[in-house]
Amino acid sequence: DTGVSQDPRHKITKRGQNVTFRCDPISEHNRLYWYRQTLGQGPEFLTYFQNEAQLEKSRLLSDRFSAERPKGSFSTLEIQRTEQGDSAMYLCASSSATNEKLFFGSGTQLSVL
Amino acid sequence: QKEVEQDPGPLSVPEGAIVSLNCTYSNSAFQYFMWYRQYSRKGPELLMYTYSSGNKEDGRFTAQVDKSSKYISLFIRDSQPSDSATYLCAMSVDDYKLSFGAGTTVTVRA
Numbered sequence: 001d002t003g004v005s006q007d008p009r010h011k012i013t014k015r016g017q018n019v020t021f022r023c024d025p026i027s028e029h030n031r032l033y034w035y036r037q038t039l040g041q042g043p044e045f046l047t048y049f050q051n052e053a054q055l056e057k058s059r060l061l062s063d064r065f066s067a068e069r070p071k072g073s074f075s076t077l078e079i080q081r082t083e084q085g086d087s088a089m090y091l092c093a094s095s096s097a098t099n100e101k102l103f104f105g106s107g108t109q110l111s112v113l
Numbered sequence: 114q115k116e117v118e119q120d121p122g123p124l125s126v127p128e129g130a131i132v133s134l135n136c137t138y139s140n141s142a143f144q145y146f147m148w149y150r151q152y153s154r155k156g157p158e159l160l161m162y163t164y165s166s167g168n169k170e171d172g173r174f175t176a177q178v179d180k181s182s183k184y185i186s187l188f189i190r191d192s193q194p195s196d197s198a199t200y201l202c203a204m205s206v207d208d209y210k211l212s213f214g215a216g217t218t219v220t221v222r223a
Contacts, residue, residue, distance in 0.1 A: 004156070031209060040121070042201050042213025043157065056210065091156055095209070100145060102211065104156035 004105035006092050012111045013082055020078045021108045025094030032075050033102060034067055035091040036060065043091055043104075049075060050097070082112045116140055119202055119214025127222050132189040136202035136214045139183065143204040143212075146178045148187045151199045151216065160200075161187065192221045 005024040013019050025032045030051050035043035046065070047057045051072035061067075064082075069075040079086055089109050093102040119136045126132055134148075144165055149157035161176040163169050163185075169176045177186040185204070189196055199216040 006156075033209065035211075040215065042117075042119075042203070042215050043211070044213070045210045048209050093156075100209070101147075101159055101162055102209075103159065104149075106154075106156045109154070 004092055004094050004103055006090075006105040006108050008108055009106065010109045010111075012113065014113050015082060015084060017082055018078065018080045019082060019110065020076055021090055021092075021110075023075045023077070023092030023105060025074070025092070026103060029094035029096050029103075030072065031095045031097065032069055033093040033095075034075070034077050035093065035104075037089040037091055037107070038087075046077075079110075082110075084112050086110060087112045114139065115215075116212050117202065117204060117214045120217055121215050123218040123220060125220045125222060126192055128192060128194060130192050130221075132187075132192050132196065132219055132221070134187040134189075134200050134202075134217050134219070136185050136204075137183055138185075138204060138212075140204075140206065140212070141180075141183065142206045143180075145205045145207075146176070146185050147203040147211070148174075148176055149201040149203060149213075151201055157201055157203075194221050194223045196221050 032049045034046040037043040049069040089107040091107045093104045146163045148161040151157045166180045173190045175188040201216045202214040203211040
């Protein structure tokens with residue numbers, strides 16, 4: 001068990017570019033979550049998958065954001081036409097259906113210049 | 114007003130002291146309560162998990178939940194320099210959408 005893995009760890013991009021992040025959950029976990037954390041704040045919920053189904057999306061997830069989890073395994077989070085306000089740490093977490101505890105990855109730090 | 118309030122600190126204590134952290138919340142429907150530890154540039158690490166009210170102890174850590182006062186606490190006994198981190202409280206109504214506090218930065222001085 002290697003824990004939740006996120007790639008890349010850091011991403012620097014120019015405003016207007018598209019970026020994609022990947023998350024590999026703990027292997028036996030069927031639930032996967034994306035959170036966003038800005039400096040000095042706690043993480044904020046973005047979206048949640050159970051297997052391949054995206055069950056809830058936060059109002060924070062604008063039309064420029066899309067998340068997928070094909071085949072219920074890894075997940076990707078894409079941000080189109082990035083804005084400076086998108087700069088944050090994007091955290092992925094996973095849990096099993098029988099245990100509510102969320103385990104987080106180390107995050108992807110996005111900087112939009 | 115935020116749903117979860119947490120004093121950001123910073124909190125500085127000498128090694129061996131008891132660290133006391135707390136959060137208040139406004140949503141009476143919260144029933145899952147957690148404390149996470151976060152080191153710089155790392156993801157949050159689950160420390161304590163409590164369902165509903167009561168106390169829970171794990172080694173040097175004790176978590177308390179008082180639903181009647183909408184108040185939760187974390188105590189760290191015999192604090193060590195390695196405990197220096199940001200501590201985040203989190204809570205949820207269901208078991209997946211967590212509401213976090215802003216985090217309290219703790220420094221334990223050797």
